[in-house]
Amino acid sequence: MQTTTLSFANLHNHGELFANLFRARRQSFIVQNNWDLPEAMGMEYDQYDTPASRWVAVHDGAEILAGIRLTPTTARCGIYSYMIRDAQRHLLESIPADLLDYEAPISDTIWESSRVFVSHTTPMNIRRRVHAYLIMEMTRSARELGAAEVLGLIPANWPRWAGRCGLKAKAAGRVMDFDGHPSQVVSIDLRDNMH
Template identity: 75%
Template structure:
């Protein structure tokens, strides 16, 4: 099993991996979750898939088991910045604007984690290992990008698994039901992992 962090600078070195990641996202978010998201050529994407972002993939022999998108909170593309902040600003209809306890941060040392998924066809016996690889690579990549904190909107069952995965995380917003799934914004402290 491999973990790879993709960027527009290295995407050409990894063959079909980026396309396979977007195909796996489509399967997870559009097909399985029935979310109304943009898609083309069997791939899911949105306005936050830009050269400013990075994509973490857990994969093996062309199959993508899991993924995460990392976006700097300083990103700007037209009227958009990053998903959590744009939701708070009322730019996204599908996510409530009161998702955070405080104003969404804009800082070079804070990155957003979004589009987190584990592919539905990932064998149960591999899921624990896939989660560990995904969190480990996300943490490593975010630190290399200068992040001391990651802000994410994830399923609200995160307290059960966060500490087991070595994450120093705390609630950053209320629990919200989005399309039948309880979600919550979480702040992940990476400062102690910087050394």
């Protein structure tokens, strides 16, 4: 099992891994969750998949086991910034505007995590380890990018595993239901463990 943080600058070094991550996202979000999201060539994508973002992959060779997207809160692409802020600004119909308890920040030291998933093909007996690898690589990459905090719209069961993964996390919004998938914005404080 490996972890790789992909960017537009390094994706050429990783063969099909980048495309496979988007294929796995399609399987998770469009096929499994039945969400109405953009897709092309068997891959799911949206307006936040730009050169400003990074993509964390847990993989076995070219097979994707799990993934997360990281986007700086300073990102801009046309009218869009990052998912949580754009929902708050009423730019996204599928996410309630009251998802965050305060005004969505814009800061060089705050990044957003989104599109969090574990592949449906990942065996149950290794899912906990895959999830731990995903969180460790996400926090490592976020710190390397200068993040002191990560905001994420993630599954609402986060209190069950946050401590196990060594995360200092707290709720930053209400629990919302997305077609039977309870989710919540969470703030992950990376300052205590920064080197």
